[in-house]
Amino acid sequence: MDLVQIRYFLALARELNFTRAAEAVHVTQPALTRAIQRLEEELGGPLILRERSLTQLTELGRTMLPLLQATADAAEAVKLRAADHRRGVDEAPLRIGITDALHGCGLPKVLREVAGRVPELRLTLRRGAAGVLTEALLAGDLDAALLPGLGPLPERLNRWPLWSEGIVVLVPEGDPLAGMAAIPSAALDGRAVVALDAAHPVGAALARLESEHGVRLLPHHMADGPAEAGLLVAAGIGLGLAPVGVHVPEGVVARPLAEPELAHPVVLSTAAGRPMNRAVSAFVRLVRAVRWEAGQVAA
Incomplete structure (x- = not known):
């Protein structure tokens, strides 16, 4: 052939x-x-x-x-x-995707290490929905991506589990729930909540609260993602859910969701069989070698 x-x-x-x-x-x-x-x-x-x-x-x-x-x-x-x-070019491009459901607070340490090992590094970082990033991996537009491991990936993609991403409740500062160290799911019963698409990990967590734990939510409002939900919470028109570590706007506090802890797995994905340059190889090796704890680099 x-x-x-x-x-x-x-x-x-x-x-x-x-x-x-x-x-x-x-x-x-x-x-x-x-x-x-x-x-x-x-x-x-x-x-x-x-x-x-x-x-x-x-x-x-x-x-x-x-x-x-x-x-x-x-x-x-x-x-x-x-x-x-x-052409005498010896660049080492690294194109990474991060789903908008992750805050990736431990990622800078890994990227700093990669940059130290690969001086020719040329980094591109993209945010997007999991489905968009998956298609970009398959098309060769991304080298690696951090995705929520909630369902199967296409057979052409590798999948390595990294950590579990926790969920927090976004609460206006004047709300009685803001004074709690952690918020049980029962406290959300009957409350107005900013809903996200069910394909989003946080949206899936909202659906699980209702279907598996009997929490009656009133999703009067919709947002594209946790950041947008935080803006609506700041306006005082409902509560919201977001990944741990998400940036919250002024007037909003984030409290851990307890009973249950609706964490979802985070995975590293690359296209199977696709050649890796020095930067991509270093990034994949380091991400897999790191000991992660809730998105933070523990060791």
């Missing part, structure tokens, strides 16, 4: 349409079809199932897809590294 065949197959796997795949790689449809057929002959079976207007991957095609994607990624990394060498 050759890289052209692999590139054509990956385009077809994305488009699931021979005409659009051929347009994507700028060849005629017969040329793309012949290349796919040669690849199928070499791999010993059909990769694509053709049923009239329906095109889909066979079981062999689904099995080969992550391996062939990794091969294409490795070849692209080789070309980019060679191009950098010809």
